[in-house]
Amino acid sequence: MTPRVTVLQLDTYFPRIAGDVGSEQTYARPPQIIRIGGASVGRIVTNRPQDIDIKPFEEALAHAEGDIIVTSCGFLSYWQDHLAALTDRPFISSALTALDDLHRIHSPDALRILTFNQDALTAAHLGKHTAYAGCIIGLPPAHHLRHVIDQNLSALDEALASSEITKLLCETQTEAHGHILLECTNLPPYRAAIKAATGLPVTDILTCIETICAGAIAPQFS
Template identity: 40%
Template sequence: MAAASLAILKLDTRFPRLPGDIACKDSFARPVRLQTIAEASVDAVVSRNPEGLDLSAFEQAVQTATEPLITTSCGFMIYFQDRLNALNNRPFISSALTALPALRARYRDEQIAILTFDADTLGAPAYAASLQGFSGPVVGLDKSGHLYRTIKEDHPQLDAEQAAAELAQLTRQLLATHGQVKSLLLECTNLSPYRAVFRAGFEGEIIDLLTTLDSLSPGLVKPEFLI
């Protein structure tokens, strides 16, 4: 069996991980290793007070990983990017938000839209350093919607068609309000399976954790999840 090209530190969840999700092995063209971090729930990690998270299991997982790349399944781990990256000489990529500085070098802030699981939480003071003064639109999922509740409440079933319809509406509303947007940055790894939905209503650049990792290890991700 070929050695894994990527270690994925996955939250301790049961909601479905569709192809295109970072925590679905079918998203990749090469072998990857999934490691569930016990008790790392969505509520624990997606927090306005990330310092309250017991990071020890993540630290141990990063320290012992032997794959060429290491990542996580939740973009809010951006808060710990520098701390965890220092524990291994292999690159640790916590989140698609690590791509924000490069995007800002090519676009004005108002031309970049961050799509996130929870805009209120990402806007908390704790994440200000990670966003580095970003002033463009930050749009979260509808907290009354099916996709948000499935993730938040960790339901084992997901209606992908309903989720797709919600994201299509979100995209239309975003572009109607921010017509100058040229790049979508998907913080939430659970949005990536719906890349075709975003693409149907948006002709610009779409950046997520998969594109970020594939830029570091070309050929890692199946091409259909990079369009």
């Protein structure tokens, strides 16, 4: 049977386009999406992840029905071990969990971590992989996608978002770079464009899900 995914989603209303972790079109089987009331971007995207009110996420786990459970914001990586211990199913707080494997292949000089807000993503989110803090690059505040998420807007220009993201990565790419890790779960819709523009392999929350629970992601996004 096709595996089902449970998404613990932040309390947001911006568009969840195909490929986004919160879009039903992203999955091979309709996901269970549990919206965490009060968990706004402003409260979760913080450089003090230890201060996040994690209780609503703990309570949501009790209602998860999926074969694998994920969150819709990589900034919850700080709580990976804590939340994973509360369920008997695979749990992924963030694509940053892929660092457990990527660090064996790519040195900090070779890896790029693309995040929503560079100022908020700190070594505290990287667990034992703090050496990779210098790899982090963020979307500038003026970028369309960041503005849409920041302001919880109802309209998203996918072409503009894709253009700005690929331009940012291409302009800052060096010969040393060998892999891109997309921390933000709103970035996977642009994975194909990023790979085409940079020529680099890309890891994101969807590839993490598919690695653990094969067949969960729709073929065009796996």
